[in-house]
Amino acid sequence: MTTFASGKEYWAHVDLEKVPNMKVAAPGPKSKAMHERCTTYFKGLSGQVKLFPVAFESGSGCVLRDVDGNEYIDFSSGIYVTTLGHCHPKVTEAIQKAAGTLQNAHDFTTPIKTQLVEKLAEILPGDLSGFQFYDSGTTAVEAGQRVLRAATGKHEMISCFYDYHGKTYGGVSLGHIRSTVYGPTRAPGFHMVPRPDTYRPMWTKADGTIDTDKYIEFYEEYLDKGTAGQVAGFVLEPIQGWGGSVMPPDDFFPKMRKLCDKHGILLMIDEVLTSMARTGKYLCMEHWDVVPDIVTLGKGFGNGFPVTCVAVREPYKESFESISASSSYGGNPMACAAALASIEVIEDENLNERSTHLGELALKRMAKMKAEHPIVGDVRAKGCLMGIELVKDKATKEPLEAAGAIVYRKAFAKGLAWIPAGHILRMSPPVVMEDEVLLKGLDMIDEAIGETEKELGM
Ligand SMILES: Cc1ncc(COP(=O)(O)O)c(C=O)c1O
Structure with a gap:
């Protein structure tokens, strides 16, 4: 110690x-x-x-x-999962206690589930106060999609290029299709639009910085001409994890919130990877003061125990009633104990602040790498979600595909x-580092x- x-x-x-x-x-x-x-x-x-x-x-x-x-x-935290480090003693103890008390009671009320939902209502921003629990990020994203449809009576969804939302048909339909090869890769009614990437902007202002308004204008045009007018929601990652720790410009999500409100479309944010201290907040969206209508939590939510969550704002709570929301493992006592203990550890050990600090430290160190290495094109970090983009040429930004695997293996061999x-x-160190x-x-x-x-x- x-x-x-x-x-x-x-x-x-x-x-x-x-x-x-x-x-x-x-x-x-x-x-x-x-x-x-x-x-x-x-x-x-x-x-x-x-x-x-x-x-x-x-x-x-x-x-x-x-x-x-x-x-x-x-x-790695496994794969962005063990945010509080491996086998955090308080999380381990909570799971062990629950495992010896009651392991499953379907979706009946239990003391630990009651404590967890009350805690979530307290820590999540705005009126995010309706919850259901699942056993993977993918099943949470699927349930979130059903809530979207139930709440709006509409069926179309829009996500962004290079998104990742899991490997069921619904998840794959929202994602970068080449990542998973099925028959028809996208279900009807799913659309993808370009996403603002500050390092590789598609539209820029006269000063060369990213022009978020142009993206929003394109989305408005697309809503009008590219969809059947039945759009239930945008489904977006706050920071693209699998896409390569891709950060949005700071004005993107506030502008998306306005766009969704203007068109009566819901904003579903997939925080499976980014939630629970990973980026220095409980929700990454708190960085931009935006409250999503529906949000999914996963990975670090149970610090390794398979527990995930769909959280919705007050007006959409009743939509859970019409989607047959329960599942075999969702909200079982061991899962709730892991999630509650993880939140308590974040609170007790000030781990949101810790994650922010580590991100700032990493950015400084990685800026030096960018200055010294001809192949380091861009470095980024928000809390303990970090990335380094390797390029052939800093001016053209052409990706240096061959280098990633070589660097990965070399550093792994060093320990x-x-x-x-x-x-x-991509780096996702535990926030307790x-x-x-x-x-x-x-x-x-x-x-x-x-x-x-x-x-x-x-
Ligand atoms: C943003 C996002 N959504 C959904 C998923 C799927 O989660 P799981 O692998 O727990 O099903 C992931 C997994 O990496 C993810 O990063």
């Missing part, structure tokens, strides 16, 4: 003399053997695993341990567990980028 910025005893201390600790070159022999056994039967791996097939045994705070005894600094995404490097550990991880990325430049002759 060490003392944290708030002056409290801090559980997630990492001794940088000892971690990262690569006892054998990774993936080591035990990892390789176990991976081979497992993948004889377990199929369909993500790029994260395929590019670095290591077998993890345990995790504590900001450290992951593989079966060969190698210890890694964690810049940094993280997330690949083509030419955009100490400054020195964050900086150490960024140093490892910096080194890996330098080595990659040499290898590619850049």
Whole structure:
């Protein structure tokens, strides 16, 4: 234990003399053997695993341990999930207690669920006060879509290029279609429009900065001419996670709120990835003072326990009644205990502030990388949601696709567990990370980028 910025005893201390600790070159022999056994039967791996097939045994705070005894600094939080670090003692204790008390009572009222909904109504902005719980981000997005339809009596939905909202038909219909190959990739009534990306703007003002108004004008035109006039809602990520930590301009969501209000369309925001301290707020939308009509919460919501949520504003609460909202696991006592304990930890340990601080520190450090490395085109962070975009040429911004996987592997081999995404490097460290550990991880990325430049002759 060490003392944290708030002056409290801090559980997630990492001794940088000892971690990262690569006892054998990774993936080591035990990892390789176990991976081979497992993948004889377990199929369909993500790029994260395929590019670095290591077998993890345990995790504590900001450290992951593989079966060969190698210890890694964690810049992945699983996949944006364990925001409070691995096995936070308070979350673990709450789940253990619930597991020994009552594991499932369908959607009957329980004491822990009552506490959780009251807590959510207290911490979420505006009149977001109607809740239902699910077991994955995808099922929450599906339920959110049903609420959208029930609340408006309309069926069309609009999302943005490069969005990701899960892998069921409804989720895929809202997403970047090449990410998942099904038969017909998008259900009827789903539309996609360009999204303002400050690094790669489609429309700019005379001074070269992004012109958000042009996007909004295009959406108005599209509503009129590209849809059947039956649009229930826009469904948007606040920051695109899978798209590569893509930040919107600050005026985008306030303008979207106005656009939706003007046209009687609901604003559904998918905060599965961005909620619960990941960006330094409970909801990322709080950065722009915008209250969505419907919002999905996931990943860090239960800090690893599969629990997600659809939250709606007061006028839409009754719409849950007409969508057959309940599910087998949604809101079970263990899930509610994990979510409630996670919120309490965020409150008690001031983790929204901590996440904001880490994001600012990372931005400063990454700005240095941008200045020094010819292939670093852009760096971004909001709280502990971070990205580095690799380009062939800073002027043309042409993506350097080949480099992402190389940098990922090199840094992983040094002892940094993280997330690949083509030419955009993505980082989601636990928000409980100490400054020195964050900086150490960024140093490892910096080194890996330098080595990659040499290898590619850049
Ligand atoms: C914005 C967003 N929505 C939905 C999902 C799907 O969540 P899950 O994988 O828990 O089904 C994800 C997963 O990455 C996501 O990032």
